[in-house]
Amino acid sequence: MRVILESKVRAKPNLPIEAEAIIPRNFLKGTDLIVYEGNKERTLSEMFWIFVEGTAVSPENIEVILKGDTSRIKRVGEYMDTGSIVIEGDIGMHCGNFMSGGTIEIRGNADSWLGREMRGGTILCRGNASHYCATGYRGEKKGMQGGKVEVSGNTGDFCAEYLAGGTVHIHGSAGDFPGVEMRGGELIIEGDATRPCGNMKSGSCVILGTVHDMLPTFEKIEQRVLPEWKVTADVYKGDVANRGKGTLCVRS
Amino acid sequence: MIEHDVVCPFCGCLCDDLELVCEGGKIVKVQNGCALAESTFMNDVRLPSPIRRTESGWEDISYTEAIKETAEILQGADRPLLYGWSSTHGEAQSIGVHIAELIGAVIDNTSTVCHGPSILAIQEVGHPGCTLGQVKNRADVIIYWGCNPIEAHPRHMSRYTTYATGFFVPDAQRERTVIVVDTRRTDTAGIADEFVQIEHSGDYAVLSALRAIVRGKASVIPAKVAGVSKEQLIRIAEICKTAKFGAIFFGLGLTMSRGKYKNIRNAIELTDELNRHTKFVISPLRGHGNVYGSNEVFTWMTGYPFAVDFARGIAFYNPGETTAVDILRRGECDAALIVASDPGANFPRAAAAHLAKIPTVVIDPHVNATTALSRIHIPCTAAGIDAAGTAYRMDGVPIRLKKVIDRGYPDDAEILKKIYDRLNGGKEL
Numbered sequence: 261m262r263v264i265l266e267s268k269v270r271a272k273p274n275l276p277i278e279a280e281a282i283i284p285r286n287f288l289k290g291t292d293l294i295v296y297e298g299n300k301e302r303t304l305s306e307m308f309w310i311f312v313e314g315t316a317v318s319p320e321n322i323e324v325i326l327k328g329d330t331s332r333i334k335r336v337g338e339y340m341d342t343g344s345i346v347i348e349g350d351i352g353m354h355c356g357n358f359m360s361g362g363t364i365e366i367r368g369n370a371d372s373w374l375g376r377e378m379r380g381g382t383i384l385c386r387g388n389a390s391h392y393c394a395t396g397y398r399g400e401k402k403g404m405q406g407g408k409v410e411v412s413g414n415t416g417d418f419c420a421e422y423l424a425g426g427t428v429h430i431h432g433s434a435g436d437f438p439g440v441e442m443r444g445g446e447l448i449i450e451g452d453a454t455r456p457c458g459n460m461k462s463g464s465c466v467i468l469g470t471v472h473d474m475l476p477t478f479e480k481i482e483q484r485v486l487p488e489w490k491v492t493a494d495v496y497k498g499d500v501a502n503r504g505k506g507t508l509c510v511r512s
Numbered sequence: 513m514i515e516h517d518v519v520c521p522f523c524g525c526l527c528d529d530l531e532l533v534c535e536g537g538k539i540v541k542v543q544n545g546c547a548l549a550e551s552t553f554m555n556d557v558r559l560p561s562p563i564r565r566t567e568s569g570w571e572d573i574s575y576t577e578a579i580k581e582t583a584e585i586l587q588g589a590d591r592p593l594l595y596g597w598s599s600t601h602g603e604a605q606s607i608g609v610h611i612a613e614l615i616g617a618v619i620d621n622t623s624t625v626c627h628g629p630s631i632l633a634i635q636e637v638g639h640p641g642c643t644l645g646q647v648k649n650r651a652d653v654i655i656y657w658g659c660n661p662i663e664a665h666p667r668h669m670s671r672y673t674t675y676a677t678g679f680f681v682p683d684a685q686r687e688r689t690v691i692v693v694d695t696r697r698t699d700t701a702g703i704a705d706e707f708v709q710i711e712h713s714g715d716y717a718v719l720s721a722l723r724a725i726v727r728g729k730a731s732v733i734p735a736k737v738a739g740v741s742k743e744q745l746i747r748i749a750e751i752c753k754t755a756k757f758g759a760i761f762f763g764l765g766l767t768m769s770r771g772k773y774k775n776i777r778n779a780i781e782l783t784d785e786l787n788r789h790t791k792f793v794i795s796p797l798r799g800h801g802n803v804y805g806s807n808e809v810f811t812w813m814t815g816y817p818f819a820v821d822f823a824r825g826i827a828f829y830n831p832g833e834t835t836a837v838d839i840l841r842r843g844e845c846d847a848a849l850i851v852a853s854d855p856g857a858n859f860p861r862a863a864a865a866h867l868a869k870i871p872t873v874v875i876d877p878h879v880n881a882t883t884a885l886s887r888i889h890i891p892c893t894a895a896g897i898d899a900a901g902t903a904y905r906m907d908g909v910p911i912r913l914k915k916v917i918d919r920g921y922p923d924d925a926e927i928l929k930k931i932y933d934r935l936n937g938g939k940e941l
Contacts, residue, residue, distance in 0.1 A: 272846060274842060274843040274844050275591055275844060276844055278823075278824065296823065298589075298590030298616075299590060299616025299823040372832060391832065397830070398635055398636075398830060398831065399636055436770065436771065437774060440774060441636075455716065455717075458716065458720065458774060458778075459720075459778070459781070473717070475716075476717055476720060476724075476732070477720040477721060477723070477729075477733070478732075500724045500729040500732050501719075501723035501724045501729075501778075501781075
């Protein structure tokens with residue numbers, strides 16, 4: 261089954277919409293769902309033109325497609341466990357929060373907190389992702405715990421903060437403090453990064469571009485070839501300011 | 513007439529030993545106060561009555577009319593923002609939170625542009641702090657990091673640190689070692705025993721290096737970290753480790769430079785590390801008189817200290833998403849109520865520009881830069897001058913602000929309560 265949601269023109273286009281109801285499973289029972297625009301409750305049909313093609317008996321066969329101006333729609337795919345969501349343009353904050361299964365594809369850019377506290381499944385962002393990509397919530401001890409986030413473009417600051425499991429793969433560059441407070445999982449940045457892995461406890465990070473302002477508390481262990489990337493890298497242990505047992509590999 | 517033990521409401525020190533000479537309902541002299549206190553009490557020029565913007569300028573309106581129009585603006589909004597709160601008393605702040613809950617607004621206080629990052633860091637790793645009295649009586653090592661108390665908190669050093677005689681530190685000036693860390697040589701740096709000049713945005717690296725040295729990993733640290741030599745870092749770590757009681761105070765140089773809350777987190781973790789060797793505490797130097805109080809009031813009412821979004825009927829908190837600057841910059845909010853603060857002067861241009869586009873109401877005793885962006889300005893009492901109420905000092909100690917004179921203005925809590933009652937269909941709070 262395919263559900264196509266095309267955003268309607270709104271009187272106040274800057275108002276955020278909170279749409280945690282948009283997950284494939286919810287469309288099994290129809291499209292009578294509630295979203296929130298600012299402090300007002302709205303039905304899904306007030307905000308979107310809804311087109312449904314075919315039928316489905318289980319949620320894994322449901323594909324939700326978002327079209328139009330979706331850059332202010334928050335929480336799409338929150339607690340999603342199966343099925344797929346395709347966003348043709350940009351998406352607002354908190355896309356794929358707490359996701360445990362299924363796939364989300366974003367063809368445009370993603371706003372902050374993409375895949376926050378994610379546990380499983382796959383997020384693919386073809387454009388750039390903003391700050392706090394694949395992280396946790398304020399004050400939480402664990403960020404992303406499983407699954408995969410792949411960003412074709414760049415990310416903002418604090419990417420993969422508190423990463424505890426799963427894989428984060430950034431094809432472009434990351435901003436300030438990628439992998440800060442990392443305690444597990446794998447972070448790969450193909451481009452540049454600034455001050456990576458501050459206060460890291462565990463986990464591994466590979467940076468293939470240039471590292472700006474490398475922190476003084478990483479201990480160089482060796483130089484070795486990373487076969488999967490076919491490059492020679494300096495391998496650091498850290499962060500020694502913490503009882504860090506993390507690994508940071510930076511292309512030599 | 514001389515009023516004794518008056519509390520100055522200007523900065524987070526809330527000095528409570530001022531003496532004011534009042535004559536004919538006016539304050540004519542301020543004793544014991546700093547230059548900032550004197551200006552607060554003496555240059556208190558108020559707006560005479562509520563004003564409303566017209567096509568050609570401003571017109572005077574009555575309080576009833578101003579309150580009615582404010583309530584209408586807030587009632588019709590889809591994403592109202594209630595911002596400020598830090599220069600008024602807790603009684604007014606609590607009504608603000610009630611209004612936010614009633615109309616599904618976002619309520620934020622000035623921590624969002626000052627010590628918000630400190631709060632984020634405290635939420636991650638906790639706050640090893642103490643009251644200023646403890647520092648005064650016990651601390652023999654004082655670190656001022658990214659702050660300049662001589663200019664911003666002029667009596668901090670004489671009341672609590674460098675020049676204050678303490679029970680266990682009888683000869684304060686000789687016994688207390690003062691370390692100042694800053695990017696430039698400030699006035700405070702001039703009186704420091706050890707001045708550490710770091711490169712701009714180098715705080716995080718220096719704090720990490722100090723942590724590593726205290727942990728016994730000095731061998732990893734390079735010869736220079738953000739412009740500071742390794743020898744100096746080792747010397748400072750040694751001073752801290754051998755202190756009887758150390759206190760770190762930090763300001764916006766740490767919270768608002770690159771890295772923000774991660775800088776504070778690192779400073780707190782350094783404090784944590786030092787506590788394995790001696791007793792060490794860390795505290796922010798808060799700006800507005802009652803900004804700590806706004807955090808307290810918001811927390812006991814909503815569970816969160818600032819940036820609370822009631823759009824869904826329940827409190828949601830996520831700085832970066834629900835903070836005033838971000839909501840304004842993204843052009844989300846469609847009405848704003850500014851109480852006891854001046855975002856027009858302090859916010860980034862894009863955020864302030866949006867305030868001018870939407871109906872903005874200011875409730876503040878004084879005309880300020882936000883007045884120029886607003887639609888209505890309602891003058892009120894100034895907490896600590898002509899209104900009594902509760903304020904919290906920078907170390908979390910509640911202090912009762914006194915009403916020294918009467919200038920005939922209504923209390924802002926009273927104005928806010930009338931707005932609340934109108935929004936609630938006439939039912940009283």
